[in-house]
Amino acid sequence: MYTYKYPRPALTVDALVYVKENNLVWVLLIQRGQEPFKEKWALPGGFVDMDELLETACKRELLEETGLKVDRMKQFKTFDAVDRDPRHRTISVVFSVELSEKEKVTGGDDAARAAWFSLDDLPEMAFDHQKILSEFFKLERT
Template structure:
């Protein structure tokens, strides 16, 4: 007999913010290929599988959407505003990866494009990713 939950079960996602250690740091963004926010810029990320941790999810989604492989990430935080995702109640855990310089990336899976942007010239970001970016930059300055 399968257990039935008495309480709602929100979706869990993970995002991966990748920033370079250059004199003018860059961040990796994907252009979303599907709704919601189709055509808008966001961090690589997606829904967690039942057999993985949020950290594993962030690393997997990064590779699936950009081709970039990282092995070490650091948690930035959890983001749970009630209306953060128009698809329904979703909580995301965001992670930071710091690399030396931009690597070659390609939009794959549900990412139409993947590109590097200077931190000083970011486009408007989908969802609540501007909040995540601000926290990632703070953590980046502590970690680098």
């Protein structure tokens, strides 16, 4: 094990899961069960374990927090604003997957709830997740 004298950022992953249905886009969100941003809504996600690949971590977090299992995800973008997490310096790699229909989800692990929301009627979001959604769907629509 290495010990470094310089601080390093934490690495997380976030899952952007969506469904296009009847001219609406639905996104899967979790309600945070703990601080920071307790009770606010966020993309499913969390910290990467030392022994896992990024996509594997994202699929694990998605399953733990929503009960949803997916086979593959596509890497979208890395978000690295210095102040994106009030706890410490955190960098997140966002993965996306489009499903053919909304599947049943339930909150688990540190997520109080999981639910589908219309992109046109989103709740108050945690972290920079509103920005992530805006950037992703702006690109999708161009």
